[in-house]
Amino acid sequence: MTQTDDHPLSRPASQAQRAVHDRIAHDLGIAIVGGRYQPGDILPGEERYSAEQGVSRTAYREAVRVLSAKGLVHSRTKSGTRINDRLRWNMLDLDVLAWMFEAGPTQEFLRDIFELRIVVEPAAAQFAALRRDGQDISRMGHALEEMRRFGLQTSEGRAADQSFHRQILLATRNESLITLATSVTAVVAWTTRFARDARKESRDPMPDHDAVFDAIMRGEGEEARLKMLTLIRNASGDAGML
Amino acid sequence: MTQTDDHPLSRPASQAQRAVHDRIAHDLGIAIVGGRYQPGDILPGEERYSAEQGVSRTAYREAVRVLSAKGLVHSRTKSGTRINDRLRWNMLDLDVLAWMFEAGPTQEFLRDIFELRIVVEPAAAQFAALRRDGQDISRMGHALEEMRRFGLQTSEGRAADQSFHRQILLATRNESLITLATSVTAVVAWTTRFARDARKESRDPMPDHDAVFDAIMRGEGEEARLKMLTLIRNASGDAGML
DNA sequence: CTGCCATATTTGGTATGAGAAAAAACAGAT
């Protein structure tokens, strides 16, 4: 759970090797965010589910606790475990986002996340420009070097790209902003990985990146914000969003 | 869990009536975000904790599942349950935020959240101005009426204030933005509830609110953003932040 | 029809044990 190691879509929806309660939470989570259960519906009871799926009540209960912690459901004795209203869902939780993505993301979902990105990342760049130190700058510079060397067609290049954005985040010195942006960029990464094959010729991303880096290095907050905005707009345009 | 019914600080840190696993998660959660356990530390084992605290291993395990779902810890056989690095924590989870607040919020924490608010709420107002419908406007108008009638000294007035902001959020039609802003405004509300007594004469909040409402009603996105920014800056100034 | 109460159902909690996985301790060879 909450591992960011590999791509959530590379897993064929049903895998061994994972903890039982984790698999249950995963299955139920996808069923919920995918709409197979609607808000107000009640999940199968402990007895029933454990019997049908051949797992223990304990494992099922632990899975429900996880879903409950993420705001997807709430349990009450006798009435059962109900799906919460969507407004209660923790939409920014990494697992919830992954489940949404696996369940087949709706257009509204993707639009929401990209809008959030346009709100958050430029703001992050602005804060980063005001608070970065020498180490931040050298790390960003190194990431851009690697990115330029390998290009976005290679996995090394993409890793460098993500590292650059990550360094900007860390330089904001704002933990809540980091948490938020981590979730947002995860979804963006999953999305662009799909869009990659579909698109033909993408523009050279380096000038945009250099401009952002330059503004952050010079401590120009407002300029960093604007440059990041154009970077995102261009990238999103390439990825077919917007 | 995740109930927004009453103020988290009104509970005297130890309460009956709540589910056992919930109380455990609450206790451990506060201990973790409060720094009594540091990232890398390991929690007491199942056997030990259940023996010392007089609860069952099962209850303890369910509590750990909750903390794990919020990114605070991760369990592995033999090595035990470790506190995650802060970057893994789901800082925007309502419970995590509540625990931070209960544990005694640091200045950095409050600064982070207020910065996030300044990023998020103006953006929300902007989206709301572009997407609101007649019903949104009438609800916002009604909230402002009530707010004007009761004033911010009464609980009705404050409820109306929160309702106004909530209506703006809902009008964005962006669920991830709503989730995010819900967490942020919760912290802001807890904070201002404290600052309330300390401050003497607060400025009249109505002109700022009217300006935001007016811009949203007229569909002026950029203006709504700016007016909301002023509203927040003024309110934060009154509350002693910034 | 209305209000009250008994009952059945469902989650909540406890106790306990077998099992797997991984770290740590250990032993043997070079």
Added chain:
DNA sequence: ATCTGTTTTTTCTCATACCAAATATGGCAG
């Protein structure tokens, strides 16, 4: 002595059984 491979031990993981508490449901009386 150090490195390597094996064994031991610790700790989480999953399972089963049983009881408690809460509450939705339906029956019964007025």
